[in-house]
Amino acid sequence: AASRLAGKTVLITGASSGIGRATAFEFANASNGDIKLILTARREATLVSIKEEIEKAYPKSKVFPIALDVSKLPAIDAFVDNLPEEAKDIDVLINNAGMVHGVDQVGSIAQSDIDIMFQTNVFGLIALTQKLLPLFKEKGKGDIVNIGSIAGREPYPGGAIYCATKAAVKSFTETLRKELIATRIRVIEVDPGQVETEFSVVRFRGDKGKADAVYKGVEPLIAEDIAEVIVFAVSRRENVVIADTLVFPSHQA
Numbered sequence: 001a002a003s004r005l006a007g008k009t010v011l012i013t014g015a016s017s018g019i020g021r022a023t024a025f026e027f028a029n030a031s032n033g034d035i036k037l038i039l040t041a042r043r044e045a046t047l048v049s050i051k052e053e054i055e056k057a058y059p060k061s062k063v064f065p066i067a068l069d070v071s072k073l074p075a076i077d078a079f080v081d082n083l084p085e086e087a088k089d090i091d092v093l094i095n096n097a098g099m100v101h102g103v104d105q106v107g108s109i110a111q112s113d114i115d116i117m118f119q120t121n122v123f124g125l126i127a128l129t130q131k132l133l134p135l136f137k138e139k140g141k142g143d144i145v146n147i148g149s150i151a152g153r154e155p156y157p158g159g160a161i162y163c164a165t166k167a168a169v170k171s172f173t174e175t176l177r178k179e180l181i182a183t184r185i186r187v188i189e190v191d192p193g194q195v196e197t198e199f200s201v202v203r204f205r206g207d208k209g210k211a212d213a214v215y216k217g218v219e220p221l222i223a224e225d226i227a228e229v230i231v232f233a234v235s236r237r238e239n240v241v242i243a244d245t246l247v248f249p250s251h252q253a
Ligand code: NDP
Pocket: 013, 014, 015, 016, 017, 018, 019, 020, 040, 041, 042, 043, 044, 068, 069, 070, 071, 096, 097, 098, 099, 100, 120, 147, 148, 149, 150, 151, 191, 192, 193, 194, 195, 196, 197, 198, 199, 200, 202, 223
């Protein structure tokens, strides 16, 4: 698998935390450091410290920490257009940035929460994918990995908007895969179940006590579990598409 990843350039959104951060480390590890990683999120200082950590552990690797808010669509164009020359030739896009803000019944969901969830989880993912498609088509290959969720398959009360965003990701991903059929541009979806990250802290608007309570008495996945699945999918032979994977902790069904 290391040789299949060798020399690749991987762009990860939401790389400052949780699954995105773990995926950056897992790509470095699985390629024995023979990789370029473009790490994006809003928290640039965190990305810079992740760069330092990865480049120290894997001296052959090259990490580009670049601030990007995927909910701001014009920023996506500018980000791709202004990538450093040595990071322009992207092979793998990991659309991971995502969030849920609030647990509210439909009648009381704030418009601002609806906007931020759709802008981040759906519109940003679509815009970045559209922006990189011409490059992948020109190269005749590339990987697009979209992080969905069990929430996109099984909606739950209090999660109407988040669930709808992830259902949208699923539908978009499947359509794109069908449009690109018989090319070597692989479209891959990984849907996590419960993973302990900063996700729940954001969901409960920063209330760490409520976030921690979610994981009491159960054993959630850790971010590395999902990172391993993502890197496994990308490091298959080019003709192998791990199209759609649901990954649960053993207590969840
Ligand atoms: P975290 O909150 O730990 O990480 C989310 C990442 O997304 C952070 O790096 C954050 O960085 C980034 N992000 C959020 N908003 C934006 C934005 N507007 N622009 C750019 N980056 C943004 O959560 P997870 O690692 O758990 O989440 C990763 C993905 O996994 C999400 O798509 C989530 O929906 C999905 N998922 C998670 C599950 C779980 O149980 N944890 C279950 C199912 C799916 P920053 O704040 O620096 O911008």
